[in-house]
Amino acid sequence: MTTTMTDPTSASDVGPRVLAIPEMCLVVLVGVSGSGKSTFARTHFAPTQVLSSDFCRGLVADDENDQGATPDAFDVLHYIAGKRLAAGRLTVVDATNVQAKARASLVALAREHDVLPVAIVLDVPEKVCVARNAERPDRPFGPGVIRRQAGDLRRGLRGLAREGFRRVHVLRSVDEVAAASVEYTKLFTDLRHETGPFDIIGDVHGCRDELELLLTRLGYDLSRDEAGRPTSARHPAGRRAVFVGDLVDRGPDVPGVLRLAMGMVAEGSGHVVCGNHENKLVRALQGKKVTVSHGLAASLEQLGAEPAAFQAQVTTFCQDLVSHYVFDAGRLVVAHAGLKEAYHGRASARVRSFALYGDTTGETDEYGLPVRHPWAREYRGRATVVYGHTPSPEPEWVNNTLCVDTGCVFGGSLSALRYPERELVAVPAARVYVEPARPLAEPQPADGLVAPEPAPPAGPAPSAPSAEPAGQSADPSSAEALLAAFPPLGPAAPEPGPSLGSQLPLGSQLAPGSELSLGSQPSLARDGQVRARRPGPAGADLLDISDVLGRRFIETRHGGRIQVREENALAALEVMSRFALDPRWLVYLPPTMSPPPTTTLPGLLEHPGEAFAAYRADGVDELVCEEKHMGSRAVVVLCRNADVAAARFGATDGSTGVVHTRTGRPFFPAPAPSTAQPSAAQPLAGQPPAGEPFAGRSLAERMLARLRAAVEDAGLWDELAADWLVLDAEIMPWSAKAGELITRQYAAAGAAARTALPAALDALTAAAGRGIDVADLLGRTQARRDNAEAFTAAYRHYCWPTDGLTGVRIAPFMLLATGRAAGTTYVDRDHRWHLAIADRLAAADPDLVAPTRHILVRAGDPDSIAAGVRWWEDLTAAGGEGMVVKPAAGLARGERGLVQPGVKVRGREYLRIVYGPDYTQPEHLDRLRSRGLGRKRSLAFREYALGLEALERAVAGEPLWRVHECVFAILALESEPVDPRL
């Protein structure tokens, strides 16, 4: 074996070799057949980490040595490797890989998944390999094959680094192979062990004064050199500063900023990620040819005045800056221009490019600045991403990402985000150092409007033999004639001449003269502190179909991982899209509730005794029994005023809250779809031109106003430090909401019974009078008539006429959450606390708000149980629906985790509405007793857990999609097949 080869990376070998490889990488073993790759892989890696070409050959061809199967085998190998790398798992490819072509495809695979490719070469003497192969009967290779492979290897060995391998380890003898060991190294970006707390500082751009001020305000102590220049800073509590990059260029004191930041990094009190300006500065300092922009010129000039040693220091510092950092066990990512989730902790040229420049589309906007794809709007990752690069007057959270560049050098301010507190600290710029190319106040008009390039058509385009594919469109006269009917719409000219339309070519861009103004107008004042919001859904609130569709799993803090089936999601999608309120209002949907185990007491299906016993078995003793109102379930989101509604829930129409049903529909539907009259006022873009608020709103708003007054009177806003609150409630009467159902189903049944059964009784009585034996039938028909009357009496209890709000009552029984700047849930409060709040509201507006009667029952106390049963009997005898039994403590845990939040015990007469007038007939009751409750209980529990999760996420200010996925899941679960009578 020749010895002329040298290891391109390692020095001469002294002692056993330690091969350093990154924790996440693609290891490519290189060596001729028989060089010991598989043994090496077995020794140093887990079996599942190693993908061998031999094994894959076996998978596809039942023969590990079937060379004809090699292309298919490598397809399989690449596929599996791709899946592993996508999941961030170290992967080792055990194949000869002696040909550059084979290696190139693996390097490409690594890059595709943004992991580093590493080569480990097993360069053992050819004769050893020949000998080893000779010992293996399954390898009928002649020495010629080995020789050819060795030749390939030799030719390729020098160029491995050039091929793209970021590390190359060459083991040059059997002994070296045997003695080598593997050591994992962390990626530069991996600071997951650093848990902070951090202060993440936006683009400084040489604004040293403001930086000093900001650090001081953040509590850092600055150290200075003899000239009084700050050389470092340290926080007494050990906080770390993280700079998002762009320390340099544009501003007045680039060297001063660098001196300070470099000192902090050296001292360990600061971290800096690379900005695009540092990147360019390095190349300029290294003497590379770069276009020297105005901003860079400032840096070069200022640094030119510094000593050479300092310049060298700066060059090294900037050269070593890392693309991004992952902190705090992966919960925090800092990158100059942001970073999508797939790139977190990854290493590749495109990751660096994204981190430095953002998701650029290659286009430039009207100001000549690069157009960026709004990656943050699509961001769905769990890690908080903090970045800079794009100045805006006011940082705004978008899907758990925040841009902290507030344009200090442009006269804005220098901002820092305190993490994990999530507080912003800012100092205003002393002056405008540089005029921005784009008005600062303008919220990135192009960002929201530019999507990635259209993907190529999916699927093969059908060839159209002979037919001219675009035959119709080729005729310009038809296009003109068609267009003549559709005159262009001009903002100032409602009725433009039709001739204009016919002159315009279709299929190409319209002539500039006919162009309307596009995008939002950059008309905002420079000093405008309020960032203009585009009408319609803000970018942060945009929901994507992939947030809800397909089979999904949702992690809930109280109920574990909950599955949503695809078909249920589809059903929910239709209801959510076509009937529900704006998702920003939907922070909760109430769960379904199960009855207690079915009783065996004669004449009954449900009885409180079973509920008490069930909770006792779960280890819950203190129970609250609340009367069930037999209205319709409603959730009320109430804001203190329209400004709060606009700021927190994105309401643009002046509404101050919502009242919605169990499926998120407006509780008070539109009285009749109004054909809105043209309003004089110019409507907002995308807004209906109706002058009135959305139909039905007025009744809801009237109820909200009354409730707001009651909350005000009760002093709850201040007591709870809240600007908005969410109530779980029942709205009565049942007929107000379910009127159509009652008349069409229940009343119709009663009415039909009232005519059909007496007529049948008359006929039977007459026949009996003739001596015909119809006694049986007569008896059954009489019972039927009595049951039908009882049925009618049952539903009548829950019906009374209403007119507007007159006659309508609401019984809130739980204050789910409140919020001001931050939110709080009250789901773990004692139910007596909730009911006391409800009582105070009822006292404030007794006409509208109904209290919820309740008693306390101890599940272990027979007297208390008897009192509870009696209470239920009295309630239902008076026509009441029944009661709900809940653990008094609210969120209650038993031995097997969370227990049911409540069970409903319905009255015997009420159940006629559910099970039919004749359900009390003994033969029917017996059949009904076999009803299964398992699914209902499971459903109730899962919906409860999702509802809690939605509330928790909402009050924590999590992105809309995180709240929406829970709410949507509740709706989806509601479409699961469960006996609806339970």
Next chain:
Amino acid sequence: MSIAWQNAGVLLTVSTTVRPATDLGFLLHKHPDRAQRFTTAAGPAHVFYPQATEERTTAALLLDIDPVSLVRGRPGSAGRAGGRSGGLGAGAGAATAGVEAHYVDDRPYAASSLLAVALAGVFSTAMAGVCKARPDLAARAIPLEIRIPALPCRGGGGELARRLFAPLGWTVEAVPTPLDPRFPEWGIASHHDVTLTGTVRLADALTQIYVLLPVLDDGKHYYVGPDEADKLVREGARWLGEHPERDLIARRYLAHRRGLASSALARLATVDDVPEDAITTGFEPGLVSADSAPDPAEPGAAPATSPISSTAPTASTAPTAATLATAATLASASTPASASVSEPKPPSLAQSRREAVLGVLRAAGARRVADLGCGDGKLVAELLADVSFTEVIAVDVSHRALELTARRLRLDRMPERVRDRLRLVASSLTYTDARLAGLDAAVLSEVVEHLDPPRLPALAEAVLGAARPRVLVVTTPNVEFNVRYAGLAPGALRHRDHRFEWTRAEFAAWVRGLTETYPYTARVGGVGDADPDLGAPTQLAILERTG
């Protein structure tokens, strides 16, 4: 099994004053002095005579149905077991049988198709006009009085009963019943206490009742297949051809098939205390039910509830009596239908709308296009017929609409070359969807008016902000034109699911708002025969991206 525990008690009495009236026993083949019990397909039926004298004899048929037998044949009952998987695979079909909501209703007491079935079972010989003992009596018209105390007269009340029975020689007395005397404001029940008096051949009388009961009820409790059409032809042979309401009878008898309603969706309706059929499914449900053909391969998908557009049939969409001879094919024929039953010339407007849209797309040179809110896929079919559209995406939020599209397009037997150009996508226009990004053109035809106005900005953002087609075509009704529709009540909208309908100024204002927010230019116009003052019945806007 989900059934309300309601024992049925459905009554029908037949009286005659022919002399001797007791001969009714011979005609009915049931002895006047005995109470008899029969097992019929609808359940146990009892026949007894409250009165049997020479002067007047009355026979009573009383159904005594156990709820368990009632549940048979209902949607969600055993017939649905196993679910079904349409062209789209995933879907509501996976729902298991028997858990759909069933509210207590009037069916156990009202004379419906159940009674018709029992009638045919108990009095089959009498219905055939066969009577060996009294052949003359069976062949001639005799004075009869038939009372049905709870006869459903859906969508027309007592007047409907008169319209159906009077032309057959009956004097019709229909006494309405209040839904609940406690709540007079609720109005009257749909069923009436109906007494028919006339001189009619008994076999004809029974046959007429047999046919017209389900027509009045407008819904059958069992699966309606092509054999039902045969039955109608057979039973109605003697009298239906001349009946002025034959169109209505044919249409209702053959039951607007509800198709493959998503049972999961239906369950969601019950959560909110909404009657199941008050949830409109698909974007144009009226159209869908009139249009879709029963598929014998899918038993059990029986319509139990009345369809949405049950009244006011239009002359052009309903089958005519002349087609009754081939009624068997009628059941599977595809009738051209409009977007809405109330438009005066529905097929032509819907068709010209599609032509206008196609014209714009062709003129724009669009190759990759999406029909957003494709409904049952008529436009999609026309797009596929033109090979210049290399990729056609049919999008709807309703899984059922996509199933209908798949069926209309006969997806399962579509040539691969065509199939490759088509994608069916379940999605919602209030969410962004990467699958719809970067197309040449998108169509929003008769869609926006199905959204609550507060959701329109989300739609605009999803379509113009995220999907960003080069060209967007929008059509929507012109509400000003509505006064031209005779069948439309003043102020009413064209479809019950329309949340609004816009004037031309409102539509133009909305479109202009879009162009001010998004980099698009727009032009607006109309489709259909325009009124000089009111404009065209349909409004159309073309938006073209500038950036």
